[in-house]
Amino acid sequence: xxxxxxxxxxxxxxxxxxxxxxxxxxxxxxxxxxxxxxxxxxxxxxxxxxxxxxxxxxxxxxxxxxxxxxxxxxxxxxxxxxxxxxxxxxxxxxxxxxxxxxxxxxxxxxxxxxxxxxxxxxxxxxxxxxxxxxxxxxxxxxxxxxxxxxxxxxxxxxxxxxxxxxxxxxxxxxxxxxxxxxxxxxxxxxxxxxxxxxxxxxxxxxxxxxxxxxxxxxxxxxxxxxxxxxxxxxxxxxxxxxxxxxxxxxxxxxxxxxxxxxxxxxxxxxxxxxxxxxxxxxxxxxxxxxxxxxxxxxxxxxxxxxxxxxxxxxxxxxxxxxxxxxxxxxxxxxxxxxxxxxxxxxxxxxxxxxxxxxxxxxxxxxxxxxxxxxxxxxxxxxxxxxxxxxxxxxxxxxxxxxxxxxxxxxxxxxxxxxxxxxxxxxxxxx
Ligand code: ACO
Numbered sequence: 043x044x045x046x047x048x049x050x051x052x053x054x055x056x057x058x059x060x061x062x063x064x065x066x067x068x069x070x071x072x073x074x075x076x077x078x079x080x081x082x083x084x085x086x087x088x089x090x091x092x093x094x095x096x097x098x099x100x101x102x103x104x105x106x107x108x109x110x111x112x113x114x115x116x117x118x119x120x121x122x123x124x125x126x127x128x129x130x131x132x133x134x135x136x137x138x139x140x141x142x143x144x145x146x147x148x149x150x151x152x153x154x155x156x157x158x159x160x161x162x163x164x165x166x167x168x169x170x171x172x173x174x175x176x177x178x179x180x181x182x183x184x185x186x187x188x189x190x191x192x193x194x195x196x197x198x199x200x201x202x203x204x205x206x207x208x209x210x211x212x213x214x215x216x217x218x219x220x221x222x223x224x225x226x227x228x229x230x231x232x233x234x235x236x237x238x239x240x241x242x243x244x245x246x247x248x249x250x251x252x253x254x255x256x257x258x259x260x261x262x263x264x265x266x267x268x269x270x271x272x273x274x275x276x277x278x279x280x281x282x283x284x285x286x287x288x289x290x291x292x293x294x295x296x297x298x299x300x301x302x303x304x305x306x307x308x309x310x311x312x313x314x315x316x317x318x319x320x321x322x323x324x325x326x327x328x329x330x331x332x333x334x335x336x337x338x339x340x341x342x343x344x345x346x347x348x349x350x351x352x353x354x355x356x357x358x359x360x361x362x363x364x365x366x367x368x369x370x371x372x373x374x375x376x377x378x379x380x381x382x383x384x385x386x387x388x389x390x391x392x393x394x395x396x397x398x399x400x401x402x403x404x405x406x407x408x409x410x411x412x413x414x415x416x417x418x419x420x421x422x423x424x425x426x427x428x429x430x431x432x433x434x435x436x437x438x439x440x441x442x443x444x445x446x447x448x449x450x451x452x453x454x455x456x457x458x459x460x461x462x463x464x465x466x467x468x469x470x471x472x
Contacts, residue, residue: 047072049081068102084455091350094275096283097446100133100438101274105351110358112272113137121361126237126267126431127151130209133272133438148237154210155231155240157218158188165222174219174426175304181215182208183297193291195444204292205437212430213237217244220423238264241430246418258372259417262365266413269358269406270428272435274351278302278309282436283443287452292440299436300429306345309407309428313421315346316411319380319387328387336396344391346408353401362409369413381412 045062058080061073071094078084087093102111110117113132120129124138131139131147139147164184168177185207186193192203218228221244229244239260247253273279281302286295303309322331334342349356370378388404391397414424443449 045070051081065097068104078455084457086457090280095280095452096275096443097448098275098439098442099136100442101272101435103274103351105349105353108352108354108357110273117269117357118361121265121268124268126264126271126434129268129271130434133434134205134441150206151210151237152231152233152240154207155214155233157211157214161188162228165218165228168222170223170225172219172223174216174223174423175300175310175429177219177222178215178426178429179297179300179304181219182212182300183294185211186291186293189293193293195286195289195291201292201441201444205441208292208296208433208437212433213241214244216423216426216430217241219426220245220420223420223422236260236264238267242417256372259369262369262372262413263417265361265365266410266427267431269361270431272432272438275439276308276350277305278432279436279439282440284452286440286443287449289451292437295440296433296436299432303429303432304425309425309432311345311405312407312411312414312424312428315384315407316380316415316421316424318345319383319411322383322387325383325386328383328390332387332390332394335391336394344387344402346404346411347391347397348400348402349405352403352405355403356405358406359404359408362406362413363404366409366413366416369416373416375416378412378416380415384409384412 045064046059047062048057048059050057058077060077062070063073064070074085085093100113102114103109112120112129113136115132115138120132124132127148128138128144130151131137131144161181161184164181165177168180189204189207192200192207194200214231221228227249229247229249231240232243233240235243235255239255239257242255242260242263243253246255275283278299282295282299285298286292290298306314318331322328331342331344334340335344335347366381370376370381388408391402396402411421411424414427415421419427
């Protein structure tokens with residue numbers, strides 16, 4: 043028998059039955075699509091803590107067990123055994139590519155790595171000290187003004203080519219935002235390099251001398267991109283879906299996702315972690331900051347700690363911590379003061395009753411900033427890097443939404459607590 047739940051209004055005694063839908067794994071959902079029509083009430087869930095907004099086959103998270111699967115594959119396997127292009131292919135198509143498909147996909151992506159030459163002048167409209175995320179929002183949004191030939195969202199070929207363009211151009215856009223801030227010439231992409239390697243090349247090469255990307259760092263960057271590739275219906279992904287639900291073009295939708303990712307409660311956390319570790323400055327001061335994080339009257343939080351979904355160790359943080367040690371050892375950084383503070387802070391917090399009770403564990407951003415800094419990536423570029431990796435997930439989710447026959451424009455309702463209808467007061471009488 044199909045599962046249902048019954049809602050009863052205790053005052054009137056009326057009751058309504060709602061179907062319960064089951065996925066392949068994870069919690070069931072109550073189908074409340076007819077809730078308003080039948081009950082004349084809305085549901086209320088600010089922050090969407092209990093709301094499933096869509097059906098998806100891309101990413102599954104079990105926050106209690108610390109599990110993250112993309113298209114069914116554990117993140118640990120993907121980070122260990124795949125490169126970023128394979129994971130991007132998996133996100134977009136649902137399957138890992140075979141050798142031939144991988145080669146073709148790599149070819150197709152690299153074919154689109156260059157930016158329209160006129161975008162050079164677009165960059166020069168920004169101040170040199172502009173935050174790279176501000177530049178990314180602007181430039182990615184502007185892509186829709188350059189690629190009119192792929193904007194028909196109802197055409198599958200257009201959707202495919204826009205996806206490839208976004209994934210391919212994002213490293214160029216991010217690296218150029220950095221180059222612009224330095225006043226250095228833009229470095230054009232090199233299509234003989236891998237995705238992560240090419241990004242590091244465009245970040246650090248100059249036209250004056252040959253630049254060889256360290257393969258260990260390229261591998262680490264590739265893994266970091268995989269770890270950030272998608273994360274189910276988080277704030278920025280939901281933003282992309284909501285923007286796209288109106289039929290907006292994918293470049294505009296991804297620009298909206300970048301804006302949402304920018305905040306310190308989301309993608310901006312990696313930047314905030316590093317700033318926090320610098321502010322702590324000395325292991326001796328950790329207890330003082332932990333005390334502040336626990337103080338209800340202080341709005342300070344331990345950045346890189348806690349997660350809406352993970353109530354156990356974030357599996358990405360574990361891989362990130364390992365990658366962090368590999369990078370520091372490759373770069374022969376023996377004593378990294380910030381890493382020492384981070385490790386000690388993690389140890390103290392994980393033994394503290396407040397963090398234990400609230401199930402607050404390090405998230406993916408806790409160690410990423412230390413790796414980026416060791417690689418020579420400036421703090422302001424951290425979130426831009428996250429955006430570059432997450433574009434794959436955003437675009438896969440956007441495509442899934444457009445191709446979903448149940449898709450409708452997103453339009454939440456509200457609990458109105460403002461003034462009821464009142465008489466207008468003319469200016470002279472106010
Ligand atoms: N430090 C101290 N206390 C915390 C922290 C933290 N980092 N995170 C949550 N808490 C406390 C809250 O004060 C709250 O306490 P209360 O129940 O006594 O009021 C409780 O834990 C629950 O916190 P909420 O804010 O209600 O949880 P929510 O799911 O809304 O927030 C979030 C999750 C935003 C990630 C939060 O943990 C946070 O701000 N963390 C720091 C920022 C961060 O690292 N963000 C990166 C997220 S991962 C990503 O985007 C890649």
